[in-house]
Amino acid sequence: MVSGQRRKRELLSVIALTLICTVFGLYYYARSNGSSVSEAEQVFKPFKAGQSMNPLLDEVHEPVGTLTRAEDGRQRANATLLSLVRNSELRGLIGTMRDIERTFNSKFNYPWTFINDEPFTEEFRQRTQAITNAECRYEVIPKEQWDTPAWIDPDLVEVSGNILVEDRISYAKMQSYHRMCRWNSGMFYKHPALQKVKWYWRVEPSTRYYCSIDYDVFKYMEDNDKTYGYVINIYDSPQSIRTLWPTTLEFIAEHPEYVHPNNAMAWLTENSRPNHNVLANGYSTCHFWSNFEIGDMDFFRSKAYDSYFDYLDQAGGFFYERWGDAPVHSIALGLFLDKSKIHWFKDIGYLHQPYYNCPASPKCRGCEAGKFTDAGYLNRENCIDKFFKYVHAD
Numbered sequence: 001m002v003s004g005q006r007r008k009r010e011l012l013s014v015i016a017l018t019l020i021c022t023v024f025g026l027y028y029y030a031r032s033n034g035s036s037v038s039e040a041e042q043v044f045k046p047f048k049a050g051q052s053m054n055p056l057l058d059e060v061h062e063p064v065g066t067l068t069r070a071e072d073g074r075q076r077a078n079a080t081l082l083s084l085v086r087n088s089e090l091r092g093l094i095g096t097m098r099d100i101e102r103t104f105n106s107k108f109n110y111p112w113t114f115i116n117d118e119p120f121t122e123e124f125r126q127r128t129q130a131i132t133n134a135e136c137r138y139e140v141i142p143k144e145q146w147d148t149p150a151w152i153d154p155d156l157v158e159v160s161g162n163i164l165v166e167d168r169i170s171y172a173k174m175q176s177y178h179r180m181c182r183w184n185s186g187m188f189y190k191h192p193a194l195q196k197v198k199w200y201w202r203v204e205p206s207t208r209y210y211c212s213i214d215y216d217v218f219k220y221m222e223d224n225d226k227t228y229g230y231v232i233n234i235y236d237s238p239q240s241i242r243t244l245w246p247t248t249l250e251f252i253a254e255h256p257e258y259v260h261p262n263n264a265m266a267w268l269t270e271n272s273r274p275n276h277n278v279l280a281n282g283y284s285t286c287h288f289w290s291n292f293e294i295g296d297m298d299f300f301r302s303k304a305y306d307s308y309f310d311y312l313d314q315a316g317g318f319f320y321e322r323w324g325d326a327p328v329h330s331i332a333l334g335l336f337l338d339k340s341k342i343h344w345f346k347d348i349g350y351l352h353q354p355y356y357n358c359p360a361s362p363k364c365r366g367c368e369a370g371k372f373t374d375a376g377y378l379n380r381e382n383c384i385d386k387f388f389k390y391v392h393a394d
Contacts, residue, residue: 077218079199092206099209167239182318184325186309210349211364230288231357233384238279240322245283258304264334267390287330
């Protein structure tokens, strides 16, 4: 591993070089396309009346839940509903829990695991347990998993944070957010309370679920040899992850043995939005929006993923930039996993503002079929079609 001072110099050099490349790259792109329309004008161009926000979802006409119906008395998977949540988020969590219990868990009774960086209040415990008949577990993150690592340079955090603010990156200087991204990237599967758990369904407060799910999603993953499931696939803010892809390339250059032969490299590097590729130094920024994910923790416990996270952690990008767990998970899945083991849960109706996954099914209520967002100008952020183009639908 490089020293802290050398890493600082390298990072500042990369940032400076990236800014220069960005200017020339966007200039060249505009010239080569012969268009006077700016990138911002293209992003904010409104959709035509009646145009679907998510055409793939318009094709979902079959009843939801016919993939594999759980049999009465069938053994459940080794799984939990997992939520990293604060006491102050109780109100938003209660609404989400009610949705999940109504649409899914009242039928399958999987335990809930709530994790916080501080102890849960008695009110939090009582009100969450009152919503479900399932077991509720209340856990605290070990200090060594949550604290900022000793090798992170606070002066560089301050300087790089100012750059993120100038780039209008959300939560740029909120260190608790940076710690959360790091924990969700490489610490959740190491929590003592989860060591004997295989499957997790990540649950975020203030999200909505709209469709009745009449089959055991965890058993579906097991029975169909899947490793990871998602519902929304979008572009990230490239300014927040400028050095993530170059650091990833360094890692796989040292460990080519971890790259799966049937990988999704083409999806990770597709060039449909050249400004993203320029700003993110070769990464498309397409990623699975990990505020919903159903996954096998054994993948994250693997030597490939754990080594990858450690490499990223030492590089410092969780604090010097704003590397999120969503692009980190997505890049690792795209490189180290057989892409056929990634599943789109098109039948799970879901909202995390401002994006929806709304199937066309009689088992869904409360959302508009095919809708991707309430804000038409954000439709270009949807890149699920790119995943299907380079990977293929299940």
